[in-house]
Amino acid sequence: MRALEFIVLPYALSGFGVGFVVGLTGVGGGSLMTPLLVLFFGFHPATAVGTDLLYASVTKTCGTVVHHIGQTVEWRVVGWLGAGSLPASLLTLLLISGQLHSSAVASLISYVLGYALLLSALSLLLRRRILALAHVFSLHRRPRREAAATVVLGVLLGALVSLSSVDAGAIGVTMLVLLYPHLPIARIVGTDIAHAVPLTLVAGLGHLAVGTVDLSLLASLLIGSLPGIALGSVIASRAPERALRLLLVAVLTLVGIRLVAT
Numbered sequence: 001m002r003a004l005e006f007i008v009l010p011y012a013l014s015g016f017g018v019g020f021v022v023g024l025t026g027v028g029g030g031s032l033m034t035p036l037l038v039l040f041f042g043f044h045p046a047t048a049v050g051t052d053l054l055y056a057s058v059t060k061t062c063g064t065v066v067h068h069i070g071q072t073v074e075w076r077v078v079g080w081l082g083a084g085s086l087p088a089s090l091l092t093l094l095l096i097s098g099q100l101h102s103s104a105v106a107s108l109i110s111y112v113l114g115y116a117l118l119l120s121a122l123s124l125l126l127r128r129r130i131l132a133l134a135h136v137f138s139l140h141r142r143p144r145r146e147a148a149a150t151v152v153l154g155v156l157l158g159a160l161v162s163l164s165s166v167d168a169g170a171i172g173v174t175m176l177v178l179l180y181p182h183l184p185i186a187r188i189v190g191t192d193i194a195h196a197v198p199l200t201l202v203a204g205l206g207h208l209a210v211g212t213v214d215l216s217l218l219a220s221l222l223i224g225s226l227p228g229i230a231l232g233s234v235i236a237s238r239a240p241e242r243a244l245r246l247l248l249v250a251v252l253t254l255v256g257i258r259l260v261a262t
Contacts, residue, residue: 013224016224020229021248054204090206
C-alpha cells in the first residue's frame with residue numbers, strides 16, 4: 001500500500017499543479033504535463049504523449065460542456081477542423097506506430113514537443129499584434145477559402161497533437177483568430193476546446209492501441225487535476241493576466257529549449 005501511495009501521490013500532485021495553472025491561465029495542460037512527465041518523472045516520450053492525450057480528452061470534455069451551455073461553440077468550424085485533424089491524427093499514428101518505443105521516435109517527439117512549446121510561447125507573446133493583423137488577412141465573406149483554410153489548419157493541428165500532445169490551444173486559438181476575426185474571442189476559445197475533445201480522444205485511443213498509455217498514471221493525474229482546475233478558475237479573475245502570461249511564456253520557452261537541446 002505504501003509503495004502504491006508513493007507512486008500515485010506525486011502524479012496526483014502534479015495533476016493538481018498543472019490543473020491549477022490551466023484554470024488560472026486558460027492554456028492547456030498538454031503544454032505543461034507532457035514535458036513534466038518526460039523531464040521530471042523520466043517517462044518515455046511516447047508514453048507521456050499517449051497518456052496526456054487521454055487526460056486532455058477528459059478535462060476538455062468538461063470545458064466543452066460549459067462552453068456549449070454558454071453557446072460559445074461554433075460547431076460548423078469544429079466540423080471543418082475535425083475533417084482535417086482526425087484523418088491527419090490517424091495517419092500520423094499509423095506511420096509511426098511500429099516504432100513508437102524506439103529511440104529515434106523518442107527523439108522526434110522531443111524535438112516536435114520542444115518546438116511546439118516555443119511556438120506556443122511566441123503566439124502568447126505576440127497575441128496583441130496577431131489580433132491586429134487578423135483583420136488584414138481575414139477570409140471572412142469568402143466561405144470556400146475560409147473552409148479550406150480551416151481544414152488545412154486541422155491537418156496541421158492533428159499531426160502536431162498526435163506527435164507531441166502539446167495542447168493546440170495557444171497555436172490553434174491564434175490561427176482561428178486570424179481566420180475568424182469577426183467571431184468573439186469567447187467563441188474562438190470554446191470552438192478550439194470543443195475541437196480538441198475528438199482530436200485528443202482519437203489520438204489517445206490510437207496510442208492506447210499500440211501500448212503507449214499508462215492507465216494508472218492517467219487515473220492519478222485526473223484525480224489531482226480536476227480540483228486543481230476548479231481552484232485555478234476561481235482565482236483567475238483576481239490574478240494579473242499580463243504577469244501570468246509572461247510567466248507562462250518564460251516557462252514554455254525554457255522547457256522548449258531544454259527539450260530541443262536533449
